[in-house]
Amino acid sequence: MRLSEILAALPFYESAVAFDSVEISNIEVDSRRVTRGSLFVCINGFTLDGHDFVDQAVENGASAILAERKLDVPVPTIIVADSSRAIAMIAAKFYDYPTASLPLIGVTGTNGKTTISYLLESIFNEYELKTGVIGTIQMKIGQDAFPVNNTTPDALFLQRTFREMIEKDVDKAIMEVSSHALDMGRVYGCDFDIAIFTNLSQDHLDYHKDMDDYLHAKSLLFAQLGNTYNNNKKKYAILNVDDPSSRIIQRSTAQHIVSYGCENSAQVMATNIKLEVNRTSFTMETPVGSIEISSRLIGKFNVYNMLAASAAAISAGIPLVTIKNALKRIGGVRGRFEPVDGSKPYAVIVDYAHTPDSLENVLQTIKGFAERKVYVVVGCGGDRDRTKRPLMAGIAMQYADHVIFTSDNPRTEDPTLILEDMTGELQENHYEVIEGRRDAIFHAVSLAEKDDIVLIAGKGHETYQEIGHHRYDFDDREVAREAIKAKEQS
Numbered sequence: 001m002r003l004s005e006i007l008a009a010l011p012f013y014e015s016a017v018a019f020d021s022v023e024i025s026n027i028e029v030d031s032r033r034v035t036r037g038s039l040f041v042c043i044n045g046f047t048l049d050g051h052d053f054v055d056q057a058v059e060n061g062a063s064a065i066l067a068e069r070k071l072d073v074p075v076p077t078i079i080v081a082d083s084s085r086a087i088a089m090i091a092a093k094f095y096d097y098p099t100a101s102l103p104l105i106g107v108t109g110t111n112g113k114t115t116i117s118y119l120l121e122s123i124f125n126e127y128e129l130k131t132g133v134i135g136t137i138q139m140k141i142g143q144d145a146f147p148v149n150n151t152t153p154d155a156l157f158l159q160r161t162f163r164e165m166i167e168k169d170v171d172k173a174i175m176e177v178s179s180h181a182l183d184m185g186r187v188y189g190c191d192f193d194i195a196i197f198t199n200l201s202q203d204h205l206d207y208h209k210d211m212d213d214y215l216h217a218k219s220l221l222f223a224q225l226g227n228t229y230n231n232n233k234k235k236y237a238i239l240n241v242d243d244p245s246s247r248i249i250q251r252s253t254a255q256h257i258v259s260y261g262c263e264n265s266a267q268v269m270a271t272n273i274k275l276e277v278n279r280t281s282f283t284m285e286t287p288v289g290s291i292e293i294s295s296r297l298i299g300k301f302n303v304y305n306m307l308a309a310s311a312a313a314i315s316a317g318i319p320l321v322t323i324k325n326a327l328k329r330i331g332g333v334r335g336r337f338e339p340v341d342g343s344k345p346y347a348v349i350v351d352y353a354h355t356p357d358s359l360e361n362v363l364q365t366i367k368g369f370a371e372r373k374v375y376v377v378v379g380c381g382g383d384r385d386r387t388k389r390p391l392m393a394g395i396a397m398q399y400a401d402h403v404i405f406t407s408d409n410p411r412t413e414d415p416t417l418i419l420e421d422m423t424g425e426l427q428e429n430h431y432e433v434i435e436g437r438r439d440a441i442f443h444a445v446s447l448a449e450k451d452d453i454v455l456i457a458g459k460g461h462e463t464y465q466e467i468g469h470h471r472y473d474f475d476d477r478e479v480a481r482e483a484i485k486a487k488e489q490s
């Protein structure tokens, strides 16, 4: 595509030289991926500055550079005020606005995004539609899975992926939209058809100034709903009426709102909720009728997830009976309330709870069924919100009979200091600190007796532990299985 055509997507740019004849074969933000004919976009990141790699990009064959300042290079340089925002617009243009035709659902909120994405995948698949999913665990096109570095990847990856999804005949794309992504403009250029809000509770206060700032970022998904290409497609905002933040979010969109909830009156509402140890059932009242839902997803928080997914699916025209069958079929989502080796007299559950609210929800659920002791193995990630550490520790202590505090992903922080942040204010002493996560899991499992429950929280599906800048192989579920085996042999 001609550079001038790509640049037409930008509201403003400057260039000192003529570039009318420049052809662009692809766009890249990483100088190492640049090939002959690339447009290299220099992004000033959190750790490195793409402008410093411009020589490598030119050596690798870049035809033009998009940057935030003048650079001494022998190819045309286009100057914009903010290249990480410009990239979203030009990537959408370069890949010919894929989301103008690809039906796209965005899920945002503190907890439940991944779960809802996979519920929607199951519902659409049940209706024989091909899905694409982008989120925390992976990117999927149909049943093919690919690794991702971020819950919501950068704009270039997104637009490229949406185009690939169209080429591979995807009918519905579902993506998690993190507050970081919204704040950094990774999803500018995405034309969402349905936007889902799950809930808002404390997390990410390392990045967002305060909870208002965090909520504002979440609301941006709804502010952009229907404003992208003005193509007159009907848009829906799916809001949780039981979360007070929905009232603020509601004000950021003029699109059709579909409410869901259990406590306050909602368009899609759960009544007669029965929470059992291995099954959840409820009546789902909807604008298109009422239906009995039965699912193997456990806990009231999963009733909210099922309502949110159902409200979105109904808005997308999926019949209630398909929704019912899909929710009945789905066994669970990887690393979310996942039992490890259900054949033992005690239970071991791995769950991705890494926020105060999710930990409280999961522990409340477990306490609702526990016949004897509850053990919790939990830590907090390094280089992340420090203020959630004592809150998570307090919640673990409140619900568990015994807590083993351990390392999550320490990243570049000292694990001992993270654990001090967690335990420093604790008044009671029914806890131990075992820094090594493997030892902590082995110890917790060794303590479990008949009818006890061990919750291993925080890392869910993750298959690594990040210490310093290195990711070591580590999977809570595998380690728990080994611990169970060791216990049985001792």
Ligand SMILES: CC(=O)N[C@H]1[C@@H](OP(=O)(O)OP(=O)(O)OC[C@H]2O[C@@H](n3ccc(=O)[nH]c3=O)[C@H](O)[C@@H]2O)O[C@H](CO)[C@@H](O)[C@@H]1O[C@H](C)C(=O)N[C@@H](C)C(=O)N[C@H](CCC(=O)O)C(=O)O
Pocket: 029, 030, 031, 032, 042, 043, 044, 045, 046, 047, 048, 049, 050, 051, 053, 149, 150, 151, 152, 153, 154, 178, 179, 180, 181
């Ligand atoms: C703070 C943050 O969001 N950082 C993101 C950012 O990385 P960065 O700014 O550090 O990038 P950088 O390494 O400084 O590089 C700057 C530029 O130089 C370029 N470069 C670099 C090296 C080189 O040789 N040549 C070159 O051109 C890079 O390609 C890049 O364009 O851009 C990267 C590429 O898009 C992201 O992967 C990375 O996310 C990191 C891994 C991250 O941890 N982000 C978290 C905070 C995040 O976004 N989390 C949310 C989920 C949160 C949740 O819901 O729980 C998410 O959506 O993932």
Ligand SMILES: Nc1ncnc2c1ncn2[C@@H]1O[C@H](COP(=O)(O)OP(=O)(O)OP(=O)(O)O)[C@@H](O)[C@H]1O
Pocket: 109, 110, 111, 112, 113, 114, 115, 116, 136, 151, 176, 198, 199, 301, 302, 304, 305, 335, 336, 337, 351, 352, 353, 354, 357, 358, 359, 361, 362, 460
């Ligand atoms: N609706 C919900 N409300 C509160 N807690 C929830 C809800 N759904 C899931 N959880 C809890 O939060 C954890 C993470 O769930 P999930 O992965 O679906 O959320 P997420 O929003 O995708 O998280 P992330 O921000 O890490 O991507 C689960 O393991 C469970 O403990």
Ligand SMILES: N[C@H](CCC[C@H](N)C(=O)O)C(=O)O
Pocket: 151, 354, 380, 381, 382, 384, 408, 409, 458, 459
């Ligand atoms: N998307 C979240 C995941 C946190 C998972 C937890 N295991 C941790 O490392 O803190 C984040 O990057 O903040």
Ligand SMILES: [Mg+2]
Pocket: 113, 114, 115, 135, 136, 137, 151, 176
């Ligand atoms: Mg997620």
